[in-house]
Amino acid sequence: MSDASPRLDSIEPLDLAGIGVGPFNLSLAAQLDSTPELTTRFYDRRERFDWHPGMMLPNVELQSSYLKDLVTSTNPTSPWSFVSYLVETKRFFAFLNAHYDAAPRREFARYFGWVAERLPTLSFGSEVEEVTHDGRDFTVTVNGRKQRARNVAIGVGTAPYAPDWAKGFDRETCFHACESVERLPGLTSGRVAVIGGGQSGGEVVEHLLSGDTPPDSLLWLSRRHNIEPLNDTPFSNQVFSPEYVEAYRRLGEDRKATALASSVLTSDGVSPSTIDAIYRRLYAMRYLEDSPVEAEMLPQRDVIQVERRGAEYQLVVRNGFDGAIEMYSADAIVLATGYRFELPSAFESLRSRIKVDRNGRVTPGDDYSLQWDGPRQNRIYALNAGRHSHGIAESQLSLMAWRSAAIVNSLLGRDHFDLTTPQPMVNWGASGDGLVDVRTAGSNA
Ligand SMILES: Cc1cc2nc3c(=O)[nH]c(=O)nc-3n(C[C@H](O)[C@H](O)[C@H](O)COP(=O)(O)OP(=O)(O)OC[C@H]3O[C@@H](n4cnc5c(N)ncnc54)[C@H](O)[C@@H]3O)c2cc1C
Structure with missing residues (x-):
């Protein structure tokens, strides 16, 4: 200075x-x-x-x-x-x-x-x-x-999150979805595996299938039960209200974890428009364009190990549907595996x-x-x-x-903004004291 x-x-x-x-x-x-x-x-x-x-x-x-x-x-x-x-x-x-x-x-x-x-x-x-x-x-x-x-x-x-098995592989062929704009144009041939069944995974899959030069084959692996849509329905969407946050704040740590897990598709599901676009693309490839379908949708798949053998990746995957251990090969991996603070x-x-x-x-x-x-x-x-x-x-x-x-x-240190919460559309409870409200208790007795 x-x-x-x-x-x-x-x-x-x-x-x-x-x-x-x-x-x-x-x-x-x-x-x-x-x-x-x-x-x-x-x-x-x-x-x-x-x-x-x-x-x-x-x-x-x-x-x-x-x-x-x-x-x-x-x-x-x-x-x-x-x-x-x-x-x-x-x-x-x-x-x-x-x-x-x-x-x-x-x-x-x-x-x-x-x-x-x-x-x-x-x-x-x-x-x-x-x-x-x-x-x-x-x-x-x-x-x-x-x-x-x-x-x-x-x-x-x-920060972009990558599973432990992905660490140490070269960034050209095994990269996080946050680098899609830069790296997807390079994947015009070969076999691509997209890991992660959320919106980013869906957008990468849609992009790869819709481009003029799609890769030779595509695998989409997700741990989820299926390709799960974003839950954008009115009652579920109440989790995006100040009233819900207020009730959630009063829960203990374990109940918070349960509530968070059960609302995950309100945020991390795939937009219905993305799902429709992927499904219609698969339909067109199979029935309208006579192109051999080289795209596999693989839900309930947990990637447990990945090894590099020469130029290719070998993925060891647990199938949660039937319990089988499966092997897949790919030339490139896109990690749509989320973000963490x-x-x-x-x-x-x-x-x-x-x-x-x-x-x-x-x-x-x-x-x-x-x-x-x-x-x-x-x-x-x-x-x-x-x-x-x-x-x-x-x-x-x-x-x-x-x-x-x-x-x-x-x-x-004062209320510049009025943040009094409206009457909730859903009664979440979470009164904080664990006591039953005697005005309503027993109404089903
Ligand atoms: C692809 C994608 C799409 C999304 N779409 C939606 C959506 O449609 N609707 C929705 O509700 N949510 C969406 N989200 C979730 C969320 O809204 C976004 O992630 C949002 O960008 C989060 O904002 P942020 O300010 O926390 O972080 P970021 O947008 O990540 O911004 C952080 C900023 O901090 C800067 N920075 C970091 N470290 C330093 C430092 N040391 N010094 C100076 N600067 C620094 C970075 O340069 C960056 O600009 C989306 C998330 C992703 C990943």
């Missing part, structure tokens, strides 16, 4: 420093735009906003309503809503007339980018290298420069001070701040870190505006 630079402790700290600008911290920044009394800055290492660019295949669609945007559920008059974007960019009527069942993901990415270009509190090309705490404030090191902050918000997303390496010096549960996971509280042994007034908010603690909605766009509003209220 040059002599002319002011001393770090002479600069007024930010009220909040945000690490990462994906949709979730972007939503927080958009909600904070209505509170000019708070000084904030959000940093992202990318040169500009980009939403999962590696999975932005042609024709991919949003899995949630476009009204579940950065702000609308708590701040419908914000200038940063999707509807504002449609109006400002002169496509409001055209968008409505397109009658999308699900909006194109590219359109939502453009909306996010439009907001990111306009919010004054965002810095791109800014890698957060280290976050420390000096007993009074956080010090956030960004591109080698230090900035003090009273609170920090981790919005770095989730990891505390960013920038937090290395604070890691041992942050409380984790018995499974080693951080534990965001009601206001999404982590439990740690530092001063209570210095909070570490973590977004997209608590699917286990807040339920299935935590990793989805659905409640991001609500979560951001809760964080703003927590920062201000």
